[in-house]
Amino acid sequence: MFTKIIDQDKITKVADLIDKADKAVIVTHVSPDGDAIGSSLGLYHYLIDQGLDATIIVPNEFPYFLKWLKGSKDILIYEKYPEFAEKLISETDLIFCLDFNVLSRIKNVGVAVEASKAKKVLIDHHPYPSDFSNVCISHPEISSTSELVFRLICRMGDFEMMSKDSAEAIYMGMMTDTGAFTYNSNDAQIYYIIAQLLNKGIDKDFIYSKVYHSYTADRYRMMGHMLSERMKIYEEYGAGLIWLDNEDQKRFNSQKGDTEGFANLPLNIQGVTFSVFLREDDDMIKVSLRSQGDFPCNTFASQCFNGGGHLNASGGEFFGSLVEAIDLFERTLPEYADLLISNKNNLEKK
Ligand code: 5GP
Ligand code: MN
Structure with a gap:
C-alpha cells in the first residue's frame, strides 16, 4: 500500500549488516527530542527482538515527558558515563545514527563514532547529510526519522514481528515531529502507517496524553x-x-x-x-x-x-x-x- 521510498539496495545492505552483527549502538542528536528518542527506541526494540545486544547512547539528558516509554530507562547518557559510552561505541559491530545529518550534532559522541571501526548506518530526514556512513538513508521529504525506521523495518520484511513497544515509540516520534499532525503532515501515507501502528495495539490518545499532558x-x-x-x-x-x-x-x-x-x-x-x-x-x-x-x-x-x-x-x-x-x-x-x-x-x- 505504501510507496517504496528507500532504495532496495540500502534495505538489503542494512538487513545484511544486522544479520552479521551481535552488538549495535544507536546514537542520536544532542538535546534529544521526541523523534530522536522515538526513532531510537523503535529501532532498539526491533534489534533486541532480532537477538542483538543493543544500546542507545544520547549526548545529554532528554525530556522527562518521554521517560514513560519502554526501554527509555536503559538509554545511556554520554555526559554521565563518557568512558563507558566510548567503550561501547568502539567495541560495537554496528552504529545507527538517527535523526541527525552531521557528526557535530552529537557533540563529543561524534568523536567516538568517527573513530569506531563499526559499520555505520545513517537514518535521517535533515537535508545535506555528510559523508561518514556506510549506508546513508536520508529523506528530507519525510516528516520524521521515526517514519523512516517504520519503513525500514517493514521493507526488511519484519512488520509482523514488530512489537507494540516499538510501534508506540515510532508513533510518538511521528507525532512530536509534526506537532501532533498539525504541520508537515499532509502525506496520506502517514495515516496509512498510523493505521498499521494501531493494528499493533498502540493507544494513540494515551501516547498524546503522556507527552502533552504531563508538564509541570x-x-x-x-x-x-x-x-x-x-x-x-x-x-x-x-x-x-x-x-x-x-x-x-x-x-x-x-x-x-x-x-x-x-x-x-x-x-x-x-x-x-x-x-x-x-x-x-x-x-x-x-x-x-x-x-x-x-x-x-x-x-x-x-x-x-x-x-x-x-x-x-x-x-x-x-x-x-x-x-x-x-x-x-x-x-x-x-x-x-x-x-x-x-x-x-x-x-x-x-
Ligand atoms: P529545536 O528548535 O526543536 O531544538 O530544533 C528544531 C530542528 O532544528 C531540529 O530538528 C534540527 O533539525 C534543527 N536544529 C536544532 N538545533 C540545531 C543546531 O544547533 N544546529 C543545526 N544544524 N540544526 C539544529
Ligand atoms: Mn526528526
Missing part, C-alpha cells in the same frame, strides 16, 4: 511570563520573537524539555509566519526557529546562528549575550523582508 505547573507559569514579558511582534514582517534569560529559567525551575513547543507559540498569532525563540544557556544562546509556508528558517539559522535544520523548523547556537542575539535578529530581519512579506501574502491568499 512551573512550565506553564514560565510560558505565561514569557508571553507577557518576553515577546515582540514585528507586524510589518509577520515575525515574532520570544526569549528567556537564565534568571527566568531559574525562577520557574526550568527542567530539560520545559521549553519544548515554545518556539511555535508566536505562530498562533494571526499574521505571524516566522518565529524565533532565544533561550539563554550556560555558555551560549540556544536558538529555535519556526515558520509556516515557504519561509526558509534554516537559511536564517545558518546565516545568523551557526545552525540549520528543516525549512519550517530549525535551530542553532549563538555565542554572545542575549541582547546581542536579539540585536542580530532585528538587524537581519529587514534582509528577509521580501521573502517574509510574499510568504505572508501567499498564506493569506490560500
Whole structure:
C-alpha cells in the first residue's frame, strides 16, 4: 500500500549488516527530542527482538515527558558515563545514527563514532547529510526519522514481528515531529502507517496524553511570563520573537524539555509566519526557529546562528549575550523582508 521510498539496495545492505552483527549502538542528536528518542527506541526494540545486544547512547539528558516509554530507562547518557559510552561505541559491530545529518550534532559522541571501526548506518530526514556512513538513508521529504525506521523495518520484511513497544515509540516520534499532525503532515501515507501502528495495539490518545499532558505547573507559569514579558511582534514582517534569560529559567525551575513547543507559540498569532525563540544557556544562546509556508528558517539559522535544520523548523547556537542575539535578529530581519512579506501574502491568499 505504501510507496517504496528507500532504495532496495540500502534495505538489503542494512538487513545484511544486522544479520552479521551481535552488538549495535544507536546514537542520536544532542538535546534529544521526541523523534530522536522515538526513532531510537523503535529501532532498539526491533534489534533486541532480532537477538542483538543493543544500546542507545544520547549526548545529554532528554525530556522527562518521554521517560514513560519502554526501554527509555536503559538509554545511556554520554555526559554521565563518557568512558563507558566510548567503550561501547568502539567495541560495537554496528552504529545507527538517527535523526541527525552531521557528526557535530552529537557533540563529543561524534568523536567516538568517527573513530569506531563499526559499520555505520545513517537514518535521517535533515537535508545535506555528510559523508561518514556506510549506508546513508536520508529523506528530507519525510516528516520524521521515526517514519523512516517504520519503513525500514517493514521493507526488511519484519512488520509482523514488530512489537507494540516499538510501534508506540515510532508513533510518538511521528507525532512530536509534526506537532501532533498539525504541520508537515499532509502525506496520506502517514495515516496509512498510523493505521498499521494501531493494528499493533498502540493507544494513540494515551501516547498524546503522556507527552502533552504531563508538564509541570512551573512550565506553564514560565510560558505565561514569557508571553507577557518576553515577546515582540514585528507586524510589518509577520515575525515574532520570544526569549528567556537564565534568571527566568531559574525562577520557574526550568527542567530539560520545559521549553519544548515554545518556539511555535508566536505562530498562533494571526499574521505571524516566522518565529524565533532565544533561550539563554550556560555558555551560549540556544536558538529555535519556526515558520509556516515557504519561509526558509534554516537559511536564517545558518546565516545568523551557526545552525540549520528543516525549512519550517530549525535551530542553532549563538555565542554572545542575549541582547546581542536579539540585536542580530532585528538587524537581519529587514534582509528577509521580501521573502517574509510574499510568504505572508501567499498564506493569506490560500
Ligand atoms: P529545536 O528548535 O526543536 O531544538 O530544533 C528544531 C530542528 O532544528 C531540529 O530538528 C534540527 O533539525 C534543527 N536544529 C536544532 N538545533 C540545531 C543546531 O544547533 N544546529 C543545526 N544544524 N540544526 C539544529
Ligand atoms: Mn526528526
